[in-house]
Amino acid sequence: MKTIQLKDRKFRTNIPSEEILKQVNRVAKEISQDYKSKSPLFIVVLNGAFMFASDMMKALEIDCEVSFVKLSSYQGTKSTEKVKEIIGLNQSIDGREIIIVEDIVDTGITMENLLEDLRKMKPKSIRIASLLYKPNSFQKDFKIDYIGFEIPDDFIVGYGLDYDQLGRNLSDIYIITE
Numbered sequence: 001m002k003t004i005q006l007k008d009r010k011f012r013t014n015i016p017s018e019e020i021l022k023q024v025n026r027v028a029k030e031i032s033q034d035y036k037s038k039s040p041l042f043i044v045v046l047n048g049a050f051m052f053a054s055d056m057m058k059a060l061e062i063d064c065e066v067s068f069v070k071l072s073s074y075q076g077t078k079s080t081e082k083v084k085e086i087i088g089l090n091q092s093i094d095g096r097e098i099i100i101v102e103d104i105v106d107t108g109i110t111m112e113n114l115l116e117d118l119r120k121m122k123p124k125s126i127r128i129a130s131l132l133y134k135p136n137s138f139q140k141d142f143k144i145d146y147i148g149f150e151i152p153d154d155f156i157v158g159y160g161l162d163y164d165q166l167g168r169n170l171s172d173i174y175i176i177t178e
Contacts, residue, residue: 004174006166011157011174015149020131020159020173021055023148027129028059030146031099039063040097043089045114046070047168048103051160052131052148056101067091071110093123099146103160104132106153108140115142131159132173 002013031040039062044053046068057066069089098118105111111128118126129146137153157163158170167174 002172002174003177004167004170006157006163009163010177011163011167012177013172014151014154014156014175015159015173017159017171020148020171024052024055024131025059027131027146027148028056029061031056031129032061035062035064035097035099038097039065040099041065041067041093042099042101043093043118044068044101045103045110048160048162049101049131051168052103053101056129069114071114089118089121093118093121096123098123098126100126100128102128102130104134104156105130105144106134106137108138108142112140112142132156132161 004011042053042057042064044050044066047070053066057064067089100111100114100118102111105128115126127145128143130144131148133144133147133150134153135150155163155176156173157167157176158173160168161173162168163176
């Protein structure tokens, strides 16, 4: 089991890249089946979901469009529970089928805020695809339609997720050890 250090914290391998890609491909297959003959708009939440979105897009078997939003609710290893939109959506989603692509849903605060903003723009439908989901932390009442992994409440990095902006480039997912 590989151990790494990012700033003042140590992490060990939790989910290897082969396992991640297997689940990403499964999610892409489910979406492709559900959206056969449709052309959804994927809204990717930056920065964390970029690796998940990239690998998933390559595995999709449907026509689609992609756009990006950048939201933030973390500082260090803790959620600030305040969501601030940094870069917004620059196209109409009125009547469109939307799939939000997120790296992780834990408390659900960030996603709930994004859902509220998107619903005001009158899309036909909104579904959520998240690589990671922390059911023990989840505090909201909405469905996550496509989930790669359910994980415990531990802090993780890698495959797009960061610790103070470090670790996003790691191909495996690591769990904090101290």
